Amino acid sequence: xxxESNHLMNVLRTVLIxxxxxxxxxSAQISDHNIKSLRLAINDLIATHGAKYPQGREYLxxxxxxxxxxxxxxxxxxxxxxxxxxxxxxxxxxxxxxxHVKPPEKKWKEGNWAWLTHQ
Numbered sequence: 001x002x003x004e005s006n007h008l009m010n011v012l013r014t015v016l017i018x019x020x021x022x023x024x025x026x027s028a029q030i031s032d033h034n035i036k037s038l039r040l041a042i043n044d045l046i047a048t049h050g051a052k053y054p055q056g057r058e059y060l061x062x063x064x065x066x067x068x069x070x071x072x073x074x075x076x077x078x079x080x081x082x083x084x085x086x087x088x089x090x091x092x093x094x095x096x097x098x099x100h101v102k103p104p105e106k107k108w109k110e111g112n113w114a115w116l117t118h119q
Contacts, residue, residue: 010048014087017041030066030074038074039063042081052086059084 039060046056059081066074 011087011090014085017082030068030071034074035063035066038078038081045081045085049086053084055081055084 042056042059042063045053059077062077063081066077
């Protein structure tokens with residue numbers, strides 16, 4: 001059971017990383033932060049998955065060869081490298097959307113949680 005839990009946490013961490021990187025907007029020039037972040041993500045995928053992520057070194061070489069103004073190529077490389085993650089190789093994904101309920105401010109500060117049961 002612990003092995004499955006660790007695997008699930010790895011998958012969730014990976015999905016979060018991919019979502020954050022793919023959803024991020026790229027400006028007119030690639031920032032050093034974006035390059036470093038992608039490099040760290042690719043290195044983590046190489047270290048975590050090894051032979052199951054065979055193109056990792058190629059992605060790093062392509063990242064090194066990019067010009068600072070090649071935003072479209074950077075975005076394409078980022079998507080390709082992160083979506084090639086072996087942990088994303090599954091057939092079904094459950095996405096849960098829920099509405100966040102913010103408690104009334106006064107009751108929140110007083111530690112009165114009764115409002116949860118009276119909705």
